Amino acid sequence: VASDQAKVYNSASWMNDLPIGVFDSGIGGLTVLKELIKRFPRESFIYLGDTARVPYGTRDKETIKRFSIELVDFLLKQKVKALVVACNTMSSVALSEIKNRSTVPVIDVISPTVKLAAKNARDKIGIIGTRATINSRAYEKAFQELGVKIEARECPLFVPLIEEGVIDSKATEIIAKTYLDGLKVDYLVLGCTHYPLLSKVIQKVIGKKVRLIDSAHPTADALRNLLSSSDLSADSNIKPSYKFYVTDDTKKTEEVARLFFDNKLPAKLQKVTV
Ligand code: DGL
Numbered sequence: 001v002a003s004d005q006a007k008v009y010n011s012a013s014w015m016n017d018l019p020i021g022v023f024d025s026g027i028g029g030l031t032v033l034k035e036l037i038k039r040f041p042r043e044s045f046i047y048l049g050d051t052a053r054v055p056y057g058t059r060d061k062e063t064i065k066r067f068s069i070e071l072v073d074f075l076l077k078q079k080v081k082a083l084v085v086a087c088n089t090m091s092s093v094a095l096s097e098i099k100n101r102s103t104v105p106v107i108d109v110i111s112p113t114v115k116l117a118a119k120n121a122r123d124k125i126g127i128i129g130t131r132a133t134i135n136s137r138a139y140e141k142a143f144q145e146l147g148v149k150i151e152a153r154e155c156p157l158f159v160p161l162i163e164e165g166v167i168d169s170k171a172t173e174i175i176a177k178t179y180l181d182g183l184k185v186d187y188l189v190l191g192c193t194h195y196p197l198l199s200k201v202i203q204k205v206i207g208k209k210v211r212l213i214d215s216a217h218p219t220a221d222a223l224r225n226l227l228s229s230s231d232l233s234a235d236s237n238i239k240p241s242y243k244f245y246v247t248d249d250t251k252k253t254e255e256v257a258r259l260f261f262d263n264k265l266p267a268k269l270q271k272v273t274v
Contacts, residue, residue, distance in 0.1 A: 009105055009230070016235045019044035019243070020223070021075035021104075022084040025067070026054030026163050027246070027253060028194030029086030030260040032109065035216035036084070036223065037242070037266060042234040043227075044241045046078050050274065052248035055159040057089045057130020057192070064132060068094040072101050074274040078243075080104060081232050084223060088191045088215070089130045092138035105226055109193060112218035114142040117189050120211070126183050127152040128202075129191030130159060139191055155179045155192075162194045165256040172198065176205045190214045197259065242267040247274055 020040075022033050026049050033047050048071055050056075056064050068090045075083060083106045085091045085098060091108035099106050117125055127139045127150055134154040143150045157175050166172055176198065188210050190196055196214045203212060227233045234240070246253050250269040258265055 007099070009103070013235075015081045016232055017044070017238060018079055018081040019046045019241065020082050020084060021046050021048065021078065021080035022086050023048040023050075023071045023075060023090075024087040024193055025050050025056035025089060026159065026194070027051065027257050027260065028159065028162065028192065028197075029084075030257060031193050031196040031214065032084065032086035032216045032219050034261060035220045039220045039224070040227075040234075042240055044234070046075060046080060046243045046245065048075055048245045048272075048274070049247070049253075051163070051246040051253050054163055055089075055130065055156075056087070057132045057159060058156055059132065061093050061132070061136075064089060065094040065097045068098050069101050070274045072098055074245075074272070076103060082107065082223070082226060082230075084219065085109060086193050086215075086219070088133045088193060092129075092133045092136040105230060105232075107219060107222050107226055109215035109219050110138055110142060110191075112222040113189060113191075113213065113215045114139065114146070116218040116221075117187055117213050118143060118146040118148050120187055120213075121148045122186050124149045124151055124185050126150070126185035126188040126210075127191045128155050128158075128179065128188065128195065130154065131156050133191055139189065151183060151185060152191075153179055153183065155195075158198060159192065159194050162197050163253075163256065165252075165259065167197055167259065168200065172201050173205065176201050180206050185210060187211050187213055244269045245272045246270070247272060
């Protein structure tokens with residue numbers, strides 16, 4: 001996972017009240033956004049989900065990079081003060097490109113999650129993610145640097161199932177059993193921001209003793225550090241605003257997005273072109 005420590009950003013006080021851009025290939029990033037809204041009640045957020053082109057995880061690197069840059073450009077045009085890549089696939093394949101393109105600081109989901117998981121690791125950590133994430137070996141490399149052993153599995157059918165709202169179903173359980181068969185770990189990293197929606201099924205299949213780790217909490221911690229170190233926290237008493245953008249027809253998506261927010265979506269979904 002690349003670092004952008006050397007990059008210097010302009011930050012002026014008027015920037016503090018700008019929203020934070022959060023993006024994903026679809027609606028999976030809403031698992032991260034939900035946590036961010038809870039943890040940062042004064043911050044405004046713009047969410048962008050590329051529902052017209054989800055899933056990214058089965059595509060090649062060049063395509064994922066190209067799509068990622070288009071999402072970044074769209075959010076920068078909306079004037080944001082920071083970006084959260086709420087997608088493991090983009091974080092693992094396109095992070096350097098995203099950071100190079102961005103004129104505001106960028107947080108990814110992998111580095112914070114690895115740090116948290118490594119702290120808890122006893123024996124071996126399991127990682128599940130999209131094909132692109134697992135093939136990139138981003139998690140493997142990051143854990144290796146910390147001396148932690150991992151076993152990684154790709155679960156390409158999980159994202160389409162979730163985007164379709166097929167969550168607590170027998171079919172999902174059978175697919176989860178196939179993917180997780182024989183995996184012996186203490187901790188399992190949900191290396192895709194869609195997967196927390198399947199945590200009930202995953203937990204049932206892998207057993208109660210295995211602890212599931214998702215990216216939402218560690219990513220929120222990383223955002224807190226960024227906002228305080230760059231002095232970018234919202235400092236006015238203005239009510240925060242939320243905008244939810246998607247790139248395809250919003251009807252089915254909105255129905256599924258409600259599941260992420262226990263049926264109370266903070267804003268209506270609006271269709272945009274990136
Ligand atoms: N939420 C994305 C992730 O974290 C899903 C990727 C996809 O579109 O396949 O990897």
